[in-house]
Amino acid sequence: MTSIAIVGAGPSGCYTAQALAKALPDARIDLIDRLPVPYGLIRYGVAPDHQGTKAVIRQFERLFTRNDVAFFGNVTLGADLTLEDLRASHEAVVLATGLHTDRRLGIAGEDLPGVIGSGVVTRGWNDYPDAERPQIGPRVVIVGNGNVAVDLLRILAKAPAEFDGSDFAPESGAALMAAGVTRIDVVGRSGAGMAKFDPVMLRELGRLAQASLHVHGATGEGKVIEALQAIDVHRPEGATREVHFHFGWTPEDIEGRACVEAVRFRASNGEGALHLPCDTVLTAIGFDGETAQADGDGRIAEGLYATGWYRRGPRGTIPENRADAQAVAARIAADLAQATSDKPGRAALTAGLPEAVGYDGWRRIDAAECAACPPDRARRKIATRAEMLTLARQSEDR
Amino acid sequence: MQIHILYGTETGNAEMLAEDISDHLSEHAPEVTNLEDFDPADFDTGTFYLVVTSTYGDGELPASAQPFAEKMASQAPDLSGIRFAVFGMGDSEYPETFNFGGKRLEEMLTGAGAELVGERVTHDASGSDMADDLALPWVDALLAEGVA
Numbered sequence: 343m344t345s346i347a348i349v350g351a352g353p354s355g356c357y358t359a360q361a362l363a364k365a366l367p368d369a370r371i372d373l374i375d376r377l378p379v380p381y382g383l384i385r386y387g388v389a390p391d392h393q394g395t396k397a398v399i400r401q402f403e404r405l406f407t408r409n410d411v412a413f414f415g416n417v418t419l420g421a422d423l424t425l426e427d428l429r430a431s432h433e434a435v436v437l438a439t440g441l442h443t444d445r446r447l448g449i450a451g452e453d454l455p456g457v458i459g460s461g462v463v464t465r466g467w468n469d470y471p472d473a474e475r476p477q478i479g480p481r482v483v484i485v486g487n488g489n490v491a492v493d494l495l496r497i498l499a500k501a502p503a504e505f506d507g508s509d510f511a512p513e514s515g516a517a518l519m520a521a522g523v524t525r526i527d528v529v530g531r532s533g534a535g536m537a538k539f540d541p542v543m544l545r546e547l548g549r550l551a552q553a554s555l556h557v558h559g560a561t562g563e564g565k566v567i568e569a570l571q572a573i574d575v576h577r578p579e580g581a582t583r584e585v586h587f588h589f590g591w592t593p594e595d596i597e598g599r600a601c602v603e604a605v606r607f608r609a610s611n612g613e614g615a616l617h618l619p620c621d622t623v624l625t626a627i628g629f630d631g632e633t634a635q636a637d638g639d640g641r642i643a644e645g646l647y648a649t650g651w652y653r654r655g656p657r658g659t660i661p662e663n664r665a666d667a668q669a670v671a672a673r674i675a676a677d678l679a680q681a682t683s684d685k686p687g688r689a690a691l692t693a694g695l696p697e698a699v700g701y702d703g704w705r706r707i708d709a710a711e712c713a714a715c716p717p718d719r720a721r722r723k724i725a726t727r728a729e730m731l732t733l734a735r736q737s738e739d740r
Numbered sequence: 741m742q743i744h745i746l747y748g749t750e751t752g753n754a755e756m757l758a759e760d761i762s763d764h765l766s767e768h769a770p771e772v773t774n775l776e777d778f779d780p781a782d783f784d785t786g787t788f789y790l791v792v793t794s795t796y797g798d799g800e801l802p803a804s805a806q807p808f809a810e811k812m813a814s815q816a817p818d819l820s821g822i823r824f825a826v827f828g829m830g831d832s833e834y835p836e837t838f839n840f841g842g843k844r845l846e847e848m849l850t851g852a853g854a855e856l857v858g859e860r861v862t863h864d865a866s867g868s869d870m871a872d873d874l875a876l877p878w879v880d881a882l883l884a885e886g887v888a
Binding site for chain 2: 357360391392393394395397398400401404507540541542545546549565569660661664665
C-alpha cells in the first residue's frame with residue numbers, strides 16, 4: 343500500500359488529499375496539522391460572516407468518512423516529528439503549510455501599539471486557538487486594496503444584528519460595539535483600476551445597515567471601478583460609521599508617541615499628501631514567509647512536494663488552490679506509479695504520536711461547538727488549545 | 741431513457757453534488773461529465789440532461805462551465821429536441837447575482853432550442869439546508885413525472 347503524508351490540513355492540503363484519493367484509490371493518506379482541528383484558513387481565514395464560502399468543508403469531511411484519509415492534529419512538524427522521519431515512513435510527503443506572517447509596511451512607526459497585521463486581526467476574530475482579540479479604537483485606517491481589507495472593514499462596519507448566522511463570537515461583537523468605530527479609511531497604493539477587490543465583495547458593502555460609503559478618486563473603467571461607483575451612493579439613514587476609500591497613496595510613516603496617532607501618505611504618482619488621524623492601523627498588504635524551492639509541478643525532491651501558498655506564494659483564493667492541488671496531485675500520482683511501496687506509513691504515526699488528535703477527536707470538538715451555539719450563530723468555536731484537547735480526549739462512553 | 745449529469749464547478753461543491761445525484765440514481769446508471777469535458781455536438785435527443793452548476797465571482801459561470809459556454813457560442817448548435825433540468829447552487833450573501841450560473845446555463849440551452857423541464861431549483865450555501873436534501877427530492881420528482 344502506498345502511504346502519503348500531507349502536512350497542513352487547510353484548503354490546499356485537503357484538496358490535495360481529495361485529488362490523490364481519486365487518482366490513487368488504494369493509497370492511504372495522512373493529513374497532519376499543528377492545530378487540533380482541521381481546515382486551516384477555511385476555518386480561521388475566511389470571514390466569520392461568510393459561512394457559504396466555508397461550505398467546501400462538507401467535501402473535506404468525506405475524505406475522513408469515506409476515503410482512507412486519517413487526521414493527525416496537534417502535531418507540529420519539527421517538534422513532534424521531523425521531516426526526515428516523515429519521509430522515511432511515507433512514500434510521498436506534501437508540504438501544504440501555507441504562509442502565516444503579515445507582510446510588513448517597512449515604514450517608521452510600524453511597531454507602535456495600535457498597528458496590527460490582518461493575520462493577527464483575522465485570527466483574533468476567528469477564535470484561532472489562544473489568539474488575542476484585537477484592540478480596536480474608534481478611528482481605523484486599513485492599508486491595503488484587496489479582499490482581506492474588505493473583510494476587515496465589513497466586520498468593523500457591521501451592526502450586531504448583521505452577524506446573525508455567522509460564527510463571530512458574541513464577545514468579539516461586544517468588544518467591537520464597545521470600541522465604537524466611527525470612521526474607517528481604506529487606503530491603497532495603486533489607482534482604483536488596479537485594486538484587487540472582488541467587485542461582488544464591494545457590492546456586498548452596499549447593504550451595510552449603519553455605514554455610509556464614500557469613494558475618493560475612483561475614475562476610469564473596469565468592473566472594480568463600476569462597483570466602487572455603485573456603492574459610493576450608499577448613505578443609510580442614521581449611519582453611525584463612515585467608510586472612506588482612497589486610491590494612489592503610498593504610506594510614508596505612522597505617527598505617534600505611546601501609540602498610533604496618525605498615518606501619513608504621499609501620492610504614488612506626483613505631488614500631494616494625505617494625513618489621516620487614527621488610533622488603529624490595520625495592514626492588509628499580504629502575507630510573507632519562506633516558500634518552497636519546488637519545480638513547476640510542486641516537486642521539491644524525490645518523494646517531497648509542495649502545494650498551495652507554500653509553493654506559489656500568498657496568491658489566489660480557494661478555487662485557485664484547488665486547481666494547484668489537482669496539478670500537484672497528478673504529478674505525485676505519476677511519480678508514485680513507478681515507486682515501490684513498502685513503508686510503514688500510518689502505523690509509524692500512530693505509534694510515534696500518542697498526543698495526536700484524530701478525526702474522532704475533532705468530531706467531539708465540532709459537536710461541542712455546535713451544542714454551545716447561540717440561536718443567532720452558526721457555531722460557537724472553542725477558542726483555546728487546552729479546551730480543544732480536553733474535549734478531543736473525552737472518551738465516547740462518558 | 742439515458743440520464744446524463746453535467747456539472748459546472750469552481751470549488752468542487754457542484755461536482756460533489758453531481759456525484760451524489762449519480763449515486764442516488766445508480767439504477768439508471770447515469771453518466772456524469774464535467775462541463776469542461778463536454779462538447780455541445782454530443783447532445784443527444786435520447787438522453788435527459790441534469791445540469792448542476794454553481795455561480796462564481798460576480799455572477800459568472802464557474803470555471804469548469806466556461807469552456808462549454810465558449811463552445812456553445814462558437815458552434816451555435818441547434819438543440820431542439822434536447823430536454824434538460826437545471827439545479828443551481830448559489831449564495832444568498834450575494835443577492836444581486838444569486839444563482840446566475842444556473843440562470844445563464846438555462847438561458848444558453850433554451851436559447852439554442854432545448855426544452856427546460858420543471859423549474860430551475862437553487863440551493864443557498866448560506867442557508868441551513870444541505871444541497872443533497874434539496875437536490876435528491878428534486879431529481880425524484882422529475883423522474884416521477886416520467887422524464888426518463
